[in-house]
Amino acid sequence: MNNVQEESPRDQKKNRRRLQILEIARGIIAAKGLRSLKVRDVAEAAGCSVGSVYNEFGDFDGVILTVNRETVQALTDRLRGVSDEDPVRQLYGLAETYLEFFSEHANLLRSLFEHRMEDDRPYPDDILQMVMDAFALMHPPLVRLLPDADDVKIALLSRTLFSAVHGIISLGLEERMVAVPPQLLRQQVEQFLDAHLVGLGILPRR
Amino acid sequence: MNNVQEESPRDQKKNRRRLQILEIARGIIAAKGLRSLKVRDVAEAAGCSVGSVYNEFGDFDGVILTVNRETVQALTDRLRGVSDEDPVRQLYGLAETYLEFFSEHANLLRSLFEHRMEDDRPYPDDILQMVMDAFALMHPPLVRLLPDADDVKIALLSRTLFSAVHGIISLGLEERMVAVPPQLLRQQVEQFLDAHLVGLGILPRR
DNA sequence: CTTGAAAATGAACAATGTTCAAGAAGAATC
DNA sequence: GATTCTTCTTGAACATTGTTCATTTTCAAG
Numbered sequence: 001m002n003n004v005q006e007e008s009p010r011d012q013k014k015n016r017r018r019l020q021i022l023e024i025a026r027g028i029i030a031a032k033g034l035r036s037l038k039v040r041d042v043a044e045a046a047g048c049s050v051g052s053v054y055n056e057f058g059d060f061d062g063v064i065l066t067v068n069r070e071t072v073q074a075l076t077d078r079l080r081g082v083s084d085e086d087p088v089r090q091l092y093g094l095a096e097t098y099l100e101f102f103s104e105h106a107n108l109l110r111s112l113f114e115h116r117m118e119d120d121r122p123y124p125d126d127i128l129q130m131v132m133d134a135f136a137l138m139h140p141p142l143v144r145l146l147p148d149a150d151d152v153k154i155a156l157l158s159r160t161l162f163s164a165v166h167g168i169i170s171l172g173l174e175e176r177m178v179a180v181p182p183q184l185l186r187q188q189v190e191q192f193l194d195a196h197l198v199g200l201g202i203l204p205r206r
Numbered sequence: 207m208n209n210v211q212e213e214s215p216r217d218q219k220k221n222r223r224r225l226q227i228l229e230i231a232r233g234i235i236a237a238k239g240l241r242s243l244k245v246r247d248v249a250e251a252a253g254c255s256v257g258s259v260y261n262e263f264g265d266f267d268g269v270i271l272t273v274n275r276e277t278v279q280a281l282t283d284r285l286r287g288v289s290d291e292d293p294v295r296q297l298y299g300l301a302e303t304y305l306e307f308f309s310e311h312a313n314l315l316r317s318l319f320e321h322r323m324e325d326d327r328p329y330p331d332d333i334l335q336m337v338m339d340a341f342a343l344m345h346p347p348l349v350r351l352l353p354d355a356d357d358v359k360i361a362l363l364s365r366t367l368f369s370a371v372h373g374i375i376s377l378g379l380e381e382r383m384v385a386v387p388p389q390l391l392r393q394q395v396e397q398f399l400d401a402h403l404v405g406l407g408i409l410p411r412r
Numbered sequence: 413c414t415t416g417a418a419a420a421t422g423a424a425c426a427a428t429g430t431t432c433a434a435g436a437a438g439a440a441t442c
Numbered sequence: 443g444a445t446t447c448t449t450c451t452t453g454a455a456c457a458t459t460g461t462t463c464a465t466t467t468t469c470a471a472g
Contacts, residue, residue, distance in 0.1 A: 014419080035322050039460060049421045050461085060460060114320040116241050160374055160394050167373015168366055188366050199405030220450085245429060255452045256430085266429065 018056050021046045026067050026108065034064065034111040061117060065124055068112045072130045075101055075109075079137050087141035088202065094137055095165045095189050102169050103182060113170070135162040145202045161196065168192060224262050227252045232273050232314065240270065240317040267323060271330055274318045278336045281307055281315075285343050293347035294408065300344055301371045301395050308375050309388060319376070341368040351408045367402065374398060 024045045028037050039060055043050045057063045078101050082093035102109050112131070117123055138158040146154060168189055172180040180188065197203040230251045234243050245266055249256045263269045284307050288299035308315050318337070323329055344364040352360060374395055378386040386394065403409040 032326075033322055035324065038458085040458095051421055051463085052419080054461070055419070110322075114322075116239055116316075116320075118241065120238075156390075156394060157397075159377075160398055163374045163377040164370035164398065165373070166377065167369045167371070171365075171369040171372065184362075188362060191363075192366055192370065195405035196402050197405070199401035199403070201411065205407070244427085246427095257432085257452055258450080260430070261450070 014056075017046060017048060017052070021048075021053060021056065021063065022066055022070070025063050026070070029064075029067060029111050030105060030107050033107050034115060037064070061121075064111065064115055065127065067108070068115065069124075069127050069130070071105065071108045071112050072127060072134060074105075076130065076134045076137075079134060082137075084141065087144040088197070090141040091138060091161075091197070092190065092193055094141075094162075095193055096186065098162075098165060099169050099186060099189055102173055106173055109170070132159070135159050135166075138162050146200070157200075164196075165189060165192070220262075223252060223254060223258070227254075227259060227262065227269065228272055228276070231269050232276070235270075235273060235317050236311060236313050239313050240321060243270070267327075270317065270321055271333065273314070274321065275330075275333050275336070277311065277314045277318050278333060278340060280311075282336065282340045282343075285340060288343075290347065293350040294403065296347040297344060297367075297403070298396065298399055300347075300368075301399055302392065304368075304371060305375050305392060305395055308379055312379055315376070338365070341365050341372075344368050352406070363406075370402075371395060371398070 021042060024042050025037060028041065039050050039053055042063065043053050046053075053060075053063065057066065075098075078097055079094055082090055082097050084090050112127075136155065136158055138161055139155055142154050142158055142161075143149075143151070149157075169185070172185040172188065194203065198205055227248060230248050231243060234247065245256050245259055248269070249259050252259075259266075259269065263272065281304075284303055285300055288296055288303050290296050318333075342361065342364055344367055345361055348360050348364055348367075349355075349357070355363075375391065378391040378394065400409065404411055
């Protein structure tokens with residue numbers, strides 16, 4: 001049985017344009033923020049009609065959500081690239097990588113965390129799951145470092161720790177708030193982890 | 207010299223309506239989120255024309271920003287009410303009070319942290335300052351607990367700690383993400399503080 | 413080539429923020 | 443109290459932007 005679908009020229013064109021629309025939307029969000037994203041701008045830049053955008057994504061939220069989905073995917077890929085050789089280093093690496101990624105793609109991350117659906121439509125489950133999975137990446141190193149602890153507790157701890165790091169970074173990079181210089185922020189995150197890992201008994205008191 | 211401006215009947219009416227508009231806007235944001243706030247709804251509920259809303263607040267962002275200003279003011283008031291008798295208890299109290307306030311006014315807090323201005327207009331400085339001041343409320347108890355530490359470092363630590371707590375709470379209450387049960391979240395925040403204060407040498411290792 | 417299905421189009425519509433000329437209301441002056 | 447001046451209020455009109463859909467175009471299959 002051959003499951004490989006041949007891609008007709010028509011589908012190729014369709015896919016090419018789908019990617020193009022996403023690329024353009026991502027570019028606008030990254031450059032000028034989610035609030036500056038307009039259907040007509042995207043359609044014009046992609047050389048198609050607004051109807052085609054709707055045809056491809058259902059509604060405008062569909063475009064945003066697809067960009068967000070790809071953002072969290074890219075984030076996860078980056079976080080998975082952190083070396084797991086030494087579990088302590090891995091924790092620092094995850095936090096620092098998150099900081100790097102957030103610095104490089106601040107507006108995309110904000111779109112991911114701040115976008116609200118119209119009315120009371122639910123946020124897509126798969127994206128939420130992907131975010132939770134990303135935040136669970138501290139789980140394996142924590143398990144290694146706290147072998148006697150309950151696995152459920154570690155899962156909770158992983159989310160808590162990553163959420164804390166997220167708070168420090170997202171507010172630290174918020175240029176609206178008194179902006180923290182990047183180098184200082186990195187140091188801030190490190191010292192935060194220092195203290196916390198000492199508190200968890202993972203690192204010795206200095 | 208008498209600096210007290212008599213309030214003319216006209217001003218009274220104006221002020222009454224200003225307050226009414228804010229009350230209505232706050233109610234809508236709190237109940238259905240910032241994205242559901244519409245000028246016409248506010249004007250109709252306040253029994254005036256849309257023009258009057260603009261006359262009073264300049265533009266629609268003006269309404270939102272005023273609500274946000276009052277939100278952070280209310281938050282600060284609540285946080286200032288935390289007892290400063292015991293500095294350790296004060297830190298826990300600040301975190302728990304923040305959790306309480308966030309639970310009760312989740313949509314208002316989200317409006318404060320997530321609202322972006324049109325184009326590239328800057329977010330009002332006074333609001334940013336108020337948020338930073340609120341986050342600095344951990345400073346005094348930390349100074350008492352770490353009398354030998356550099357004051358600038360403590361200021362940074364205060365912001366970091368509060369930002370971390372903010373991250374844990376805002377993501378924990380995010381019903382979009384896998385919602386954490388309130389009681390569990392409270393425990394989560396407490397355990398987070400436990401570990402961190404141990405790490406800072408403020409609490410003894412248990 | 414014909415034909416039927418799928419996609420693309422863009423004008424029209426709908427929702428919503430914004431402006432402003434005209435009128436109403438109130439204060440100031442006599 | 444009448445007149446005049448200032449200020450506020452109004453809401454229709456406009457501007458922007460998301461959404462729909464009847465029509466046209468495209469193109470693969472027969």
